[in-house]
Amino acid sequence: MRHTNIIAELRARIAEVEGVAARHAVLPFGVDALDRHLPGGGLAAGALHEILGSPDLADDASATIFLAGILARTEGPVFWCLRWRDLFAPALHLAGLHPDRVIHVEAGSDTNVLLAMEECLRHPGVAGVVGEVTKYSTTASKRLQLAAEASGVTAFVFRRASNPDAIADGTAAVTRWRIGAAPSEALGIPSLGRPRWQVALERVRGGESRNWIVEGCDAQGRIGLSAALVDRPAAAEDRQRAA
Template identity: 55%
Template sequence: MRQAERERQLAALRERIGGLAPEGAGRPVLPFGVAALDEHLPGGGLRLGAVHEVLAAGPVDGEGALAALFAAAILARLSGPVLWCLASRDLFAPGLAAVGLHPDRVLYAETRREAEILPTMEEGLRHRGLAGVVGEVARLGLTPSRRLQLAAEGSRGLALVIRRWGAAIPEPNAAATRWSVTAAPSPVLPVPGLSRARWTVALVRARGAEPRTWLLEAPDAKGHLRVPADLADRPLAAPERRAVAG
């Protein structure tokens, strides 16, 4: 049996075993502050000391920026410096600041080669002084993701892997959750002006939780997402289900 096929089968088996008990039970989590989202996640939030995957799922380059802002908003709600690993520095610092992650908190590791990003993340996770580590890659395979997970568990750090180029390729890995973020239409205002941007935030895969999608307002200056006011008081609709990828 080929090694890749065996790894896929092992990953699928781990998923089934992991679903028998609530994932992250008794482990620290970072709540999003959105009741509908937190109540759906095992433990009531995003598990710390774990790897989480964010897909740039849209058809345009701008969706990569949304994935980066989603990651930045999560880290904005933690204290301490952040290590951001990337092959070429194309982050827009004012954009990070707009969602609560001040540029003074960000340490950049520009590797110039994508193959060096995940090892750099792993090394960063072994330092307990960091709030979290971010890396931008095309692929996240089972073996490197397991190494990241072990490093995150040891330091209780948060690892966010942004897949900006290979997001359409499903592959098994050790990430606790997999998310996608795409732009959603903004509401029509009664007077001229700019409304707060809206995102479609999808939990594509999670251990111990079903896939689900939420329509949310983009993060504010403190990294908080919010249910749009015109939707908050509506009766709950049947949740949208999405097929589990990878």
């Protein structure tokens, strides 16, 4: 038992040095294929995370609902900072994020969005703070990360209309996700299946990048992943490692 405690303490110290220590709770997706690739088994609270869409409107919409689903599984008010108010509240509600929980901050510019985010992050008890920007600096990301750490409030920078071929900027974010629309399951009847998304974990501090095809959020903000949708290259890599 003593050796076990020593090993656990060493791992905690290493994680702290690497900047991945769980100072606050984590929010798991409830999907093992995702959670086991995230330090602590979920999204770190009190930290900065990036969500990226693409110039394709369907991808930006998918990224918005993906983010809404994460916030739907938290408690408390959500500050959503954006340049102008073009957020479709009924769509957020379909992902479990009730419009009454969302406080819209119409800032007018990327600079003002970032300033508003910092101010909102100073208030503990907030479920999360979202900021929609086209781009931001490494320095700005560090300021947001420090503010999130200090208050324990989770911050999300949503980079809309982000070009997938663009070189990624430096960032202090703990994770970076790129979300894209994917074909739904064919039902064999004239009807619409549950939405599917291409979810790419492009960056995770203390972990490895990975891709998945997931089923979109249900009314409680939960995504799904069936055995048939597991990323085949990743599965092949896991089998090779096991061999």
